[in-house]
Amino acid sequence: GENVEQHPSTLSVQEGDSAVIKCTYSDSASNYFPWYKQELGKGPQLIIDIRSNVGEKKDQRIAVTLNKTAKHFSLHITETQPEDSAVYFCAARGPGGSYIPTFGRGTSLIVHP
């Protein structure tokens, strides 16, 4: 089955800096890669996703890049703000009729004012 590794487990940055979280996956057939943000005491919420036919996707300060050859995808947050502090999860989902994503273990992002 699919295996997703996420790094780092904790990331501490100063407000205004950029943050990058990287995930690697094992199944080359995976074709859908979402990123979720989980604030304290809440459920995860989708912030951005990318499909295997796209190399990069951007939404304001957030971007995701996908390298299918190396089987890794990354979340980039620019101009970080204190409200970006949260736990971020990546996931990978297989092709065809698969509807079970595999999640990374999460990255705790701390943005210091």
Added chain:
Amino acid sequence: DAGITQSPRHKVTETGTPVTLRCHQTENHRYMYWYRQDPGHGLRLIHYSYGVKDTDKGEVSDGYSVSRSKTEDFLLTLESATSSQTSVYFCAISESGDTQYFGPGTRLTVL
């Protein structure tokens, strides 16, 4: 926000007692999932459903059972709760199996 609720939001129970958690959706999404979240383990899939009365096991299904008698409700039952089942439980729904929408979670403590 997707219309998904979980009840109860908090529960404290004793070892050996049965516990049922409820997930309710108003989105008419086909797929429903139960996860548990523990420090250092991220989100682990317990059971999932791909339609009414269609369910299957996830990676950590031992000690748990589920039922889905109608589209909007997905129940998770701990037949005899153990301390190792103390966790935060999240329900999620998905229309196509891609994006998942998570509920607010249920914090369960088994003493």
